[in-house]
Amino acid sequence: MLSIQHLTKIYSPGGVKALDDVTFDVPKGQFLAVIGLSGSGKSTLLRCINRLIDPTSGAILLDGQDITRANTDEMRRVRRRIGMVFQHFNLVHRSSVLTNVLAGRLGYINPAWSLINRFPKADIEKAKKQLERVGIGDKAEQRADALSGGQQQRVGIARALMQDPDIILADEPVASLDPVLAHSIMQHLEKINKEDGVTVLCSLHFLDLVHRYADRVVALNNGQLVFDGLPSEIDDKKFKEIYGKDAERVG
Amino acid sequence: MEKKTSPLRSLCIALAVIAALVIYAYGFQVTKVSLEETSNPIRQERFIRILRALAKPDLITYEKEEFIVEAPIQIPCPTGGAQSHAPDTSKPYITVTPACAEPKGEVTIEGFNFEPNTNGPLNFIPPSGVSLKMESIQTDSSGHFLITTNLPKRPSDEVQTIRAITRRNLGAPHFSRNAIETWEKIVETVFLALLATTFGVVFAVPLSFLAAKNIMSPINSPLTSVALSILFLPTGLALGWQVSGKIGELSQTVGDSVPINLVGVVLIPVILWYAIRWALPPVEETTPAAALRAARLTVLLFALLLVIVFLFLLANLAGLMGNAVIASLGAFGFLGKFLASLGELLRFSITLISALTGAGIVNTIAGKLGQNIAEKTSAPVNRIVNLTLGALAGAVLFALIGAGIDWLYELENPFYTFTLPSLIGAVAGFITASALSRNATLPIGLVIYMVTRTIFNALRSIESLVMVIVFAVWVGIGPFAGVLALALHTIASNAKLYSEQVESIMAGPIEALTATGANRLQTIVYAVIPQIVPPFISYTMYRWDINVRMSTIIGFAGGGGIGFLLQQNINLLNYRQASAQMLAIAVVVASMDYLSSAMREKAV
Numbered sequence A: 001m002l003s004i005q006h007l008t009k010i011y012s013p014g015g016v017k018a019l020d021d022v023t024f025d026v027p028k029g030q031f032l033a034v035i036g037l038s039g040s041g042k043s044t045l046l047r048c049i050n051r052l053i054d055p056t057s058g059a060i061l062l063d064g065q066d067i068t069r070a071n072t073d074e075m076r077r078v079r080r081r082i083g084m085v086f087q088h089f090n091l092v093h094r095s096s097v098l099t100n101v102l103a104g105r106l107g108y109i110n111p112a113w114s115l116i117n118r119f120p121k122a123d124i125e126k127a128k129k130q131l132e133r134v135g136i137g138d139k140a141e142q143r144a145d146a147l148s149g150g151q152q153q154r155v156g157i158a159r160a161l162m163q164d165p166d167i168i169l170a171d172e173p174v175a176s177l178d179p180v181l182a183h184s185i186m187q188h189l190e191k192i193n194k195e196d197g198v199t200v201l202c203s204l205h206f207l208d209l210v211h212r213y214a215d216r217v218v219a220l221n222n223g224q225l226v227f228d229g230l231p232s233e234i235d236d237k238k239f240k241e242i243y244g245k246d247a248e249r250v251g
Numbered sequence B: 001m002e003k004k005t006s007p008l009r010s011l012c013i014a015l016a017v018i019a020a021l022v023i024y025a026y027g028f029q030v031t032k033v034s035l036e037e038t039s040n041p042i043r044q045e046r047f048i049r050i051l052r053a054l055a056k057p058d059l060i061t062y063e064k065e066e067f068i069v070e071a072p073i074q075i076p077c078p079t080g081g082a083q084s085h086a087p088d089t090s091k092p093y094i095t096v097t098p099a100c101a102e103p104k105g106e107v108t109i110e111g112f113n114f115e116p117n118t119n120g121p122l123n124f125i126p127p128s129g130v131s132l133k134m135e136s137i138q139t140d141s142s143g144h145f146l147i148t149t150n151l152p153k154r155p156s157d158e159v160q161t162i163r164a165i166t167r168r169n170l171g172a173p174h175f176s177r178n179a180i181e182t183w184e185k186i187v188e189t190v191f192l193a194l195l196a197t198t199f200g201v202v203f204a205v206p207l208s209f210l211a212a213k214n215i216m217s218p219i220n221s222p223l224t225s226v227a228l229s230i231l232f233l234p235t236g237l238a239l240g241w242q243v244s245g246k247i248g249e250l251s252q253t254v255g256d257s258v259p260i261n262l263v264g265v266v267l268i269p270v271i272l273w274y275a276i277r278w279a280l281p282p283v284e285e286t287t288p289a290a291a292l293r294a295a296r297l298t299v300l301l302f303a304l305l306l307v308i309v310f311l312f313l314l315a316n317l318a319g320l321m322g323n324a325v326i327a328s329l330g331a332f333g334f335l336g337k338f339l340a341s342l343g344e345l346l347r348f349s350i351t352l353i354s355a356l357t358g359a360g361i362v363n364t365i366a367g368k369l370g371q372n373i374a375e376k377t378s379a380p381v382n383r384i385v386n387l388t389l390g391a392l393a394g395a396v397l398f399a400l401i402g403a404g405i406d407w408l409y410e411l412e413n414p415f416y417t418f419t420l421p422s423l424i425g426a427v428a429g430f431i432t433a434s435a436l437s438r439n440a441t442l443p444i445g446l447v448i449y450m451v452t453r454t455i456f457n458a459l460r461s462i463e464s465l466v467m468v469i470v471f472a473v474w475v476g477i478g479p480f481a482g483v484l485a486l487a488l489h490t491i492a493s494n495a496k497l498y499s500e501q502v503e504s505i506m507a508g509p510i511e512a513l514t515a516t517g518a519n520r521l522q523t524i525v526y527a528v529i530p531q532i533v534p535p536f537i538s539y540t541m542y543r544w545d546i547n548v549r550m551s552t553i554i555g556f557a558g559g560g561g562i563g564f565l566l567q568q569n570i571n572l573l574n575y576r577q578a579s580a581q582m583l584a585i586a587v588v589v590a591s592m593d594y595l596s597s598a599m600r601e602k603a604v
């Protein structure tokens, strides 16, 4: 369903080549892990897919539609099908948890109604249900910054779920969390992947998480795709290719 | 380890010290620092007198009762000796010994039976009847006083008079006229600051977004859109202006019929509600058919016209009701007047707002059209369109600037203010268009950002005390000029402060909401505004504080408020009166200071 073709991104001041001719396909319902060293281009890749970053060249086909050519209106329709979960959660701190979750509906709601801060009743019900689903139904009225990191990330997931997404992009969703919380967040993503059939693209730092949750791995090094296969195929040789020859396996 | 000081370094330090000496010496000279002046006894005496007057602010007075007692005096002594003077010793009386003396001779004046502990002047009354003050009297606890003084140098054949006056306070103390005036003016001052802050903030908040780099810099448009916008912008302004003007005229015809206005004001919102509900469904999963979209657009335009009608009727109604209740409200008549003024203000702003709205709508349409042209046309067609539009837009833009210059400087030379700018603009537009590649966009957001920034910085550097002089010429000396000056300054400086806050918000939430498909408006409402509310409140309080301070002195330059009164009293050397005003200012400023910091703490 998602096809990345010759994707290249050069950041204009400085000319850093963050993505270099990256090509791969993601079938529907897959849990794809994106790995690579810091600075290898994982975030750039994920952000190109929903055009938070405009790629320099190449194509991104979502069900045959080239996202890189979509205009503003088309982009709105594309983006609302793609949920995103962030390393630093990116919640609006001073707003309530419920408002943060409801924000996931903004792509569907007529902007004129947002001006007076109105969401349809059905959306509010739905937001509460999503919060129940991620296990923090009782926190709906609290301010987002009153929550712990793990809880904030669940709000982030609930917000993405509000979009009824076909794809979820998760950019190091557990890098700011302790290992126990990391597993609980990853389990939520796994559940969404398995139960709802949502395709997940998730960049990860820890190989044990990759082995435990991912169906498939792509690895980036210096913007280039250096590995595309099953988690179990990452042997020591491959590992050194991905992380450099001085790297030691810990996970 | 010891650091070696190089001779060059020592020399530099020496030079710096000498330079500092020279700078301060020159500073002393130009600011005329003079210790001699401060120790000059005449000046010191004057200074102390003022200080003492200032220490006794004119706030409270009493009803006074005066006792006037006179005694004759002859200057010089007549040949037959002085006439005897036998005062009535049952009443207050004074004795003068001796009863005659040479000019400037010494006499002793003694008073008896006065009210205890009162004071007043001791005057010398020559035949002309004027009153010359000789001394001050202070009676003791038994109502007695004794003064030895020199007579004035006023010889006369006639008998002259020495008059002792003592005053006694009667009844309870009450506020003096000056205190009441001060109170009225301080109220005027506080409200001047309130209005200026309110008006200023209302404009500064939306403008601050235009001056925030993080909001504006992602706004890029293809040249086609920008050019079309520039071409149509004046049309949009004129259209909005004309339409609202026409509706305004129409609404005037029913201007004094309360029922019609009332029905309109009640009915129109109901119609609007249903129209908007239909035309803007809250959620839409798929793009509707073109026909439906066109129908909705028509309904929305119609709704917009209705809004204008509604606002005009509302203005009518406010005026009618306000004027009707002025008489019946008595002391609260100002409420009616306020309502009527609100109506007028509304009527005045509708025209402006609809002109801007017209410009906005036309601008959006032009932008969309431009986007479509840029996307849908083949490369050569696109190029030709861009070159033509670029040249045209450049010409219009420069011609408008030329017209502005012509208006300001009255050059009345169309070659320099119309032909030449249009030509230059056309060439510049043409060059820009030909330099841009097909998919290139213009950083229109950054341009707007820089223009607004520059305007704010320029306005901010003009103190409101200077601005008020201009406004006083325009609307007359008084508090209104002060309101305008302070409001303008508030717009400029708060828009700057606000925009800095907008720039310092966290980008994460904006990114997250953009990723959900929210458009720019929605990201501002849901990700930007929640983050900026506390600093905006805090800066607004801060500005209110400053405006109260400024409004106390803006009267010095013709801006009304207590400053005007203060300045008058200082010029008339009424230091006791001025002191009351200074005291009032101090109290108001201090309490505003306290209030605003307390509220700021609450808000954050």
Ligand SMILES: Nc1ncnc2c1ncn2[C@@H]1O[C@H](COP(=O)(O)OP(=O)(O)OP(=O)(O)O)[C@@H](O)[C@H]1O
Pocket (backbone or CB within 6 Å): A011, A012, A013, A014, A016, A017, A018, A036, A037, A038, A039, A040, A041, A042, A043, A044, A045
């Ligand atoms: N806005 C930007 N401007 C210029 N260069 C950038 C920008 N963002 C990222 N880069 C550069 O692009 C490269 C890829 O960055 P990216 O953030 O995609 O890496 P990453 O794999 O997500 O790293 P990390 O694991 O640290 O998050 C890096 O070299 C980075 O310095």
Ligand SMILES: [Mg+2]
Pocket (backbone or CB within 6 Å): A042, A043, A044, A171, A172
């Ligand atoms: Mg990253």
